[in-house]
Amino acid sequence: MNPLALVLVPTVLSFGLALRRVREQARLLLVAAAVVGSVLAFSHAMMSSRELWLWGYVRLDATSRLFVALINPIFLGVSWYVAVRLTATPALHSGFGRFAGLALTFLGAANAAVLGNHLIVQWIALEITTLVAAPLIIRPGVVRSRAASWHYLLFSSVGLGLVLLGFLCLGRGLQAAGHAPSYFIDQLAALKPTGAGPWGNLGLSLVLLGLGTKLGLAPMYTWLPDAYDEAPPAVSALLGAVQFNAVLVLLLRVLQVYRPINPSLVTGELLILGLASMVISAASIIATWNMKRLIAYAAINHAGVIAIGLALGKGAAYGVLIYVISNAFIKAILFLTAGKIKAHYRTEDTREISGLIKDLPYSGIFLLVGTLALLGFPPFGSFFGELLILSALVSFGHLYVFAAFCVVITITFVATGRTFFPMIWGLPKKVHNWPRQTFLAISPKAGFFVILVVLGLYIPPALSGLLERVAASLEGP
């Protein structure tokens, strides 16, 4: 099966939603496309086939196999959540066709970004995910969400602009070194460009800074808490767990082919961006009492941990990948749960919410598990990922970074626990007697929960093999 189906199926269906008769079946179409996407993604991840497709523009290697198998099931979970919400709340039907159309285009573009074998094609696909996600952030009648959506679009445009500028500089660097300029990843990997020169150094710095902006790394991170907080929970989950990983794939591709031209620049810039993001997120977590903003700041912290892990390359790569997978499911669980809690309590102020474990037992359990995984408790993947990254920091002699990492992560741990644990265990302020949630309603979060726990306890050999191959591709020469 041609992997291009992962791009074409959702994109064609999204165009189909322009027809009224098709729009009436938007919910079914959204879930069906997500199911097809997940089945295709798993079949591509498990079965070996040729690597290059569509004149070399599409590449099915370990990296793309791993990430299509990660983002498509998350999209399926979010689609299922949305479909159940729609059944429970018929008022949401108006404008749902638009949501489904944009979400399907988003999925098609995210798959294109993951499968692309050409840096500019991947860049275009990421731009499309941004352009369709911006309107999704807006909640009807909420002015703040419009402003948050604008900030998201502005920062994304500038960040991706820097990435494109960086690619052009890297192309000029190749020319200056006597090579033909190319943006095909397999050709660049075969070329093994070395020796940066001023164009290479400038290009690499700009690309890392630009992708850092899209990942929510400091210094250009301010769009992230606004966008994640104001967006509907399903959209926050899509941004945090799907788009984040599509951007991450482009970063992995850049590291796979361009790290050798100046390894110390890559390590230095990623360490600084990562550590600065962790410090900023810790300070922000201490200062906020807003539930969704806190999860957003924790997402910045996670992006910082991933950047530090990627800076190290060898040794940390496997840990980073385990952390990335775990992080995607944590964010999906927490954002969807936060949406449920906010819809019931009509507030995001964590001081106004307590006794969730009695009041909304399922949401309480999901928040508890999500928080424990967020904080890096065993047996979750985030624990093993952080452990491997910390061990690599020590073995590569980055002891100051190791010390700072430990201090910041401890502060984050205490600040997050101080806010979330009273929400879960505290005495209920009022007796609400909410109607009991059906299994159908909790099934997407339960699915993410099961995957999160299982992957923490046991990594199947097929997945472990895939992770090892992606880690090896990141190690560089």
Next chain:
Amino acid sequence: MSPLLIALLGALLIPLFVGRWRMSLFGLALQGLILAAIAYPELGPLRSAQAWLTLADLGLVRGVLVPLALYTVLRAQGAPSRNDTVAPNLFSWTLALGMVLAAFNLSDILVSAPGQEQTLVAISVAGVLLGFLVLASATGPLSQMVGALRIENAIAILQLSGSHESSFALELALLAVFVATVALFRWYLASLESQPTAPSELESAPDSLTL
């Protein structure tokens, strides 16, 4: 430095010192048109579709359609003519001129041979730095858009300064993404500038009615 390159530098700098939105948009239009004029002799006889596409991108889209799209919104809103893209003081202006000087120094490092390529790289770097200055100073959506569009134009200048591997389909896709971005910018300009400010209208929609 050729008259066209001097004019391009002027189109980058002068609108910063004149705090009017019409001037900002005129500066953007001028940048696009001058870029088209610079590109025209480089493209040779206009036989290939890619050459036509480059000219349409620079001259028609960046030079006419983008400024016009923003102009029609601001005109319809009756926006006050004053709009400072950077703070109107000596510090900002010195910073802007300093950035241009720094850009020319950087281009000496990037391109060793003096000539049009070196100047175009210098102007491109200046465009990015001035775009960031505008973004850092701006508070309103219009100035932020102008800052982002300045950076987009700077990317186009860098593309013009050297050959790069590309195809017609890729160029078309890049142009389509740029047009879609500007269309969204226009929509935000219209909706953010006209947003209600009365407290009652600022209240959130019920979250139970959110996906």
